[in-house]
Amino acid sequence: MTERFSFDTKKEFLDKLEELVKSGVSKKKIDTYTPYPVHEAEEMLDDTQSPVRFFTGAGAIAGCIAGFAFTIYTVLSWPLVTGGKEIVSVTAFIIIAYELTILFGGLTAFAGFMFLSRLPVFKNVFSPEVEFSPKFEIVIKREGPK
Amino acid sequence: MDNLEDKIAYHRAVEHDVLSAMKNPSPLYWVGLLVSAACFALGMSLWGYQIWKGMGVSGLNNPVGWGVYITDFVFWVGIAHSGTLISAVLFLFRARFRSAFNRSAEAMTVFAVMTAGLFPLIHLGRTWFFFWLLPYPNQRLLWVNFRSPLMWDVFAVSTYFTISAVFFFVGMIPDLAIAKRFHNGVRKWLYSVLSLGWVGSFRQWKHYSKLYMFLAAFATPLVVSVHSVVSWDFAMSVLPGWHTTIFAPYFVAGAIFSGTAMVITLVVPMRKIFRLHHHITIDHFESIAKILLFTSLLVTYSYFVEFGLALYSGNVYESGAFLYRLVGDYRYLYWGMLICNSLVPLTLFVRRWRRSIPFLYVLSILVNIGMWLERFVIIVTSLSKDFDPYAWGLYKPALVEAGITLGSFGFFFMLFLLFTKLLPVVAISELKEVADE
Incomplete structure (x- = not known):
């Protein structure tokens, strides 16, 4: 089961992300999709340097x-x-x-x-599950009842 | 932009404006494309004619064995350079105004290097032996001569092309993923493949930002090395007027100067035709004009230093070579160069002119002409009059050389016009990022 939040602006997105992280959602389960690099989100979720x-x-x-x-x-x-x-x-x-x-x-x-970055993602090239969109999105993968 | 609605509207507008530039070419576009393709075809036919008949059809002679072709080579490599300056150096300095120009500048770099790369081949004469330039051992197991500046050129220019092409492509990946949403059919397929399945997750952006930073950091010293190597093609010889240590920085400054002018020449019509006035503003042009003014002053300074070095050297050949430039057979070209490169750009000190697009456009064309003349004057005057009066001689470009030069402009503009319809001409993601800051 996945939960998905979608925002139009960076500020709303960051506020929600901070709230989620503080409320104890595991960082590993959170993924974000943004129209441009949001360094604050990167720092919040994974503060290691890119290899x-x-x-x-x-x-x-x-x-x-x-x-x-x-x-x-x-x-x-x-x-x-x-x-x-x-x-x-x-x-x-x-x-x-x-x-x-x-x-x-x-x-x-x-x-x-x-x-x-695991690119190229062949399955994403032609039938994308996620599109690169102008929205700021947070996706949480939760393990729920199957 | 403080208002939230404004920001959201701006994000939509950027995507819409930039991507609609890629749709439905106007009649003017087709005329432009046709004319450039025709010029290119003419240039290629003349090259074929030269290969068929031999180098005698050009004006090259003894002592002037380097003429218009080498001038064109240096000119086009120079044009390429400011593309890297605008995309890489201004990125490292966090100059925000670059976002309006960087995509066209990067495209310009790649196409200009491709154009430049043709000229050593044209100049070879026996073009079919071009592979002798590649580093491999010949039948007798003798390798190419790595002490020769011509060999350095092979490495510098091919590295430059590769890195610029990678930089251009990497910068475009997110925008191609946006373009994919707006198209159908073959073009959707094309953008889907090119965007590699990019989704913009934070991990992707993280590695992407790092990669972009590294490429920018590599491109900056690379651009300095490439034109230095080109200048050493001359400076490593012992010819008066060429054999000088100032050549490397002098050429690099000149390259950025001419390239900045070419950015203006290309972006002014592009902005008008595609109605990108909101995204490429007068303020952006003013910033570019300041770079143009600054590099013009650097180039003018080099002209003075070059002359001073020669006159103070106490060497009769050295000072003779420079006096020959000033008052000799090619004096009108030299004066033309001084007017275009040193005198006219001084008008940019006036704010009103710096902010006038028509004025900047005319000025940029004059600078292009001036910088072409500079290379011609440097190359031809030194060769035509060196040490021994018995070996002096004049050079006049032949029609074939003029035609091939025209063809190179056709090639460059043709590629650029195709680019404006096939790929996103402005960096959409970057404009959004800058707008939100």
Whole structure:
């Protein structure tokens, strides 16, 4: 059995949410649907930080290492002096590593977001149970008599 | 907005106004689309002609081996940059007025990078060997040269395109989920797939906000690096007028300047045609005009510094190159550039002009022209007159080059016009959020 409250404004929505949380409804059973991010609701229901940052950090570090490893590997695999530069021209390779840091970091952040938000939701794509609506909604899943 | 009813009405109005912009194109729209598609087709045919006949059909010669194509490349990469500035940098600085512009600016970024990406291929001559640019070993197991700025360019521009495209798409997910409610048939299907089943639960928003922040934080240093790398295509050589340390910041400032002008050029007609006056207001334009004025002053400052560095260097080639820009064969272009980029934007100090849309529109077009001239002057004057008088020579763009340039504008405007009808042109969720604050 689910209970559903729907509001037109953020204020009413937040007031009701606060009331529900204070009245002892388990936070895990509450879900909210809002037309834009409401950070107050996020803080009330789950004040942990989004793990997207770990994906991003891991991707960025991997990109940086990959950038240096790749360029250094290629010049060592056939050492050819060009323009009188050193074989391992770290200064030049910084640029490749810099770009790959951003590229990998950005892509893993996106992948992390998709994974953590459980997107894409295939069953929601064509026959949505919940639509993304202009209303502020609170849904409580209660275990009731079946 | 304090009144509750007002807020609710505003939320409905935003959805309605923005999404009705996507319906029923007017005759003017079709004319615009047709003209840009025709220009693009002309450009592509001329490119085909150039591939068939060889690079001799362009005006490129010895010593001027870089001309209009490289000018166009730098121009379009520059245009892309302010899209990132408006969407990412202003997001990090919590500048609320960005919500009116950010979607069109992001679209502009993606399309401008796509347009820019064509030019290295056009300039290659033997376009079919473009894959030599990709980092893989050749038959003799020799890899590409990572010490070359041209190779840095490949990495910088492709990273820029990828990250901008992801940023553009991520920003649109909630709005696509709204668009899905307003459409039927194929378009409903399309928006359903693209919005990935987004419902706006607090967990989704939480990860989404974090992702958006990270992408903005990545895009900002990226945009600085991309135009720096483009400037190093020149600065890494030893040519007088190119070989200078000021090039990277100078190019980045110029890029943001030209891109801001292009945002105005695109958003003014868009706002008028789609009647978005309530959502993109004069105040928003005034804020953008201030960015334009600020970057114009930065660019003007760079012009002075560049000249000062050359004249004080005590190097006859260096000072000769700059005097040649000022009074040599290409002087009218240089003066035109100074008028468009440094002189005319000073009028923005006057509040009344800053708030006049027709004035801003004309000004933005002048800045676009001025910034194109800037790149042309930098590239061509340095090549045409370097160290040895025996190796001097002049360059005049051929008709093929002019046609391909026109084609690139056609390509860009065609993509932008398609965007205005296919995707939500203003960030609906963000406007709602800003209105409620």
